[in-house]
Structure formats: C-alpha cells, structure tokens
Amino acid sequence: MTSFVWTRMQAEGGQRLHKILELKEAERQAGNGLFWWGVGNSLGVALGEHARAAGGTLPVIFSEMTSAADKRDRSPEQVFHWRAWCDAEGKEHDIPAHVLEWSRGAEGKESHYALVCYSEAPLVSGLQLFDAKACRNYLGNAPGPRQVTQLLASGLDADHSDGSYERGFRATLVSPWMVKMVSPREMTSAERERQRAWTPGADWPTFVASFREQR
Secondary structure (H helix, E strand, C coil), X not given: CCXXXXXXXXXXXXXXXXXXXXXXXXXXXXXXXXXXXXXXXXXXXXXXXXXXXCCCCEEEEEEECCCCCCHHHHCCCCEEEEEEEECCCXXXXXXXXXCCCEXXXXXXXXXXXXXEEECCXXXXXXXXXXXXXXXXXXXXXXXXXXXXXXXXEEXXXXXXXXXXEXXXXXXXXXXXXXXXXXXXXXXXXXXXXXXXXXXXXXXXXHHHHHHHCCC
C-alpha cells in the first residue's frame, strides 16, 4: 500500500481556480519545481510519520471539486496574505521568497496551512480520474466527504475509471510536507486587484516582493 495525500481544489481567497493555477505555476517555475499550496486543515503528526516511512516524500493528488466554490471563497470580504510559518518547535520562519500564500480572511483567524510540493511538470489541470470510494485513510475508513485535504493509506493504484472526480494533477510532497502559516495581514483592495490582473510571463519575483513590502 502507498500512502498519499488527496486534496480538492476550487476558487479560494477571491481567485478563481484557473488564476490560482497560473499563479502557482509561476511560483513553481521560480522555485525550481517547489511550490506551496494553501489548505484549510492540518493532517497532524501522521503526515510526517507516513512520509518518513515512505522514504521522505509522498504523492499528492489534486482534484477539481465537482461543485462550485462557496460565495465566501469566490468573493470574500477579507483576504489574508500569510508572511511566516512555524516549525515543529514553534519557531517562526519567513515564507520562502518565491512563495505567495493567501486565503480567505476571518476575524480571529491566526493560522492556515500549506502543502509543500514539488513538480517537474507544469501545473495544469487535465484528465485525472479519481474515485474516493476506492480509497481508505490510515485509520481504515473511507475518505470523509467534508474534509478537503486527507491523508490516505490505500487506493492510489486502484481503478479510478468510475471516479466522480475527473480533472486535476499530481505532484510530490517534500519535507516538511505541510506547514502551519502564521502572521497574516489583510490584503488591500489594490493588492487583490493586482493579483487578479497578474498574467503569465510577468516578473514573478518582483510581483511577490511587492506583497512583502506592505506591512
């Protein structure tokens, strides 16, 4: 059995999925294959245990959701830009210079999570069949319908031809696999518009740096 992470993707933080993929592809190119992908839930210590047992990396499957994103994700009142992450000892570190992480904001929200991923191939959502019913998590249960990001212990090599999820892509989780992001600040309306207006081929380092300049 091969452990892997499955996460579902849709609009988030005021950005449609196609725009998120454009931004993350630019991030991947700038990071020589390394990119972060924000998610709303932690996978706990089990993720590191399974990754270490597998030799240090785990497959991660991204599937487009079969339903539209909530209005609060498509058009949130607040969007947070995340500036730091915490390691296992609670020490804060700056987010890598090429990484741009954002999410829907909310009063009292002080943390978010990100999968630490690597891909040699461009991030393009294409034919990627996935059948959740063919999988089990590390506790032996079927994947939960509400948890967007899950650690699964079997089903990666199963027949997914009847899966309800049709589009997505694959990547690889690399150490530290998942991080807790902290130190959020609310993005301005001008920043949100600048993010929406970004086009592939524009200078990514300068673009990301412009968000770091805002304090």
